[in-house]
Amino acid sequence: MVSLTSFCHSSLPSSSSIDSLLPTKTHTVITRALKFHSLGGDHLRFNRRQFHQKRSFALRSAVDEVVIVPSTPSSNTEEPKSEPVASLKLKLLFVVSGLNKGLTANVNDIRKADAAAKELEATGGPGDLSVDLDRLQGRWKLIYSSAFSSRTLGGSRPGPPTGRLLPITLGQVFQRIDILTKDFDNIVELELGAPWPLPAVEVTATLAHKFELIGSSKVKITFEKTTVKATGNLSQLPPLELPRIPDQLRPSSNTGSGEFEVTYLDADTRITRGDRGELRVFVIS
Structure with missing residues (x-):
């Protein structure tokens, strides 16, 4: 590259x-x-x-x-002028490919991904979402998160671990954004292991949020609810809405809201940096 x-x-x-x-x-x-x-x-x-x-x-x-x-x-x-940007996008995609959304990334992988993202951010610029908010619209597929290297589904926040402690396999991760209703949903596909001879259970968890724009490129999201829907052989089961933890019992590290800055955005690629230093790379789905 x-x-x-x-x-x-x-x-x-x-x-x-x-x-x-x-x-x-x-x-x-x-x-x-x-x-x-x-x-x-x-x-x-x-x-x-x-x-x-x-x-x-x-x-x-x-x-x-x-x-x-x-x-x-x-x-x-x-x-x-688009050719340097296109080549930098290609370089970034090459660097993060094969890292399983960041779950298998080591320290060197994280450093390379961050450097490649910074090159693209410096060349493409963040843009002004207050003018072009419609560019956020759509279903975005997560291809890399630096926080997943912590080996937890919560990323930089507390979450269930992956691997041998719990038989949870992380599938595709999406963000679905609707600029009219201000809906901001994190959609996670999971495979839950079961004792033999029972088959694994495939589910899709939707973490529903509302979002608001802060300034020209920063987005604040506020958690509303989590819905779990079985897929595969159990897709006929109705979705289940998980009860929300009362605010007084919620850990201080998990307030139900968060902020991130959109540092690069075009028709098919989006880079964000979270309030805890998390780098995420998305492509339109």
Whole structure:
């Protein structure tokens, strides 16, 4: 990924260096064009602008393979501004891939993810949610949380541990945001182990919140209720609403509300940083 970023900012390479930068077919066309042009050929004109267009096409093709949609190509000789952002997004996704949403991340993994996120945040900027609140709308899939490295389902807050102590397997995690009703739901898929020969029980827990915008990029959420719905073979069972812990019995570390800042947001990727230093990366689902 570092080489891709360097390539995005590089100046026009010589024909001898094209071999290491472009796919074979594009390389053949450009190399012949450069050689023919240097001999003063009149039948094929290949200038710096055309080269930039071909090089941009090669980069966009590489990015498209990882489902990151680029902006419309620029008509001038400069590289499209979206390409550095796209390459930084690709770098971040590469760093957090394979970490099981952060559950298997070690200290080095957390450091690399944080550094990659900061690069994207610095380039893309946080944006102004007071103007573009509708960009939050939708169902977002969590692909990384730095707090899950604590090996608890509560992340940076207290929660049931995963692993051998309790037979709980964490599945997909989503955030469903409705800007009209101000609903903010954390949706967690879980698999609960059962004694043999009983099969595991699959459930979906929905932690319902209301949200409000604070300033231009900070969001405050307030907990309302938790609903558990069995899925799989037990999907015919009605959902169960768990009783809420009275405020006077609630631990001081779990007040039922929280805040986070949206540090990067575009049509398909969102980065947030929580009030306890938690880094989260989401993609639109």
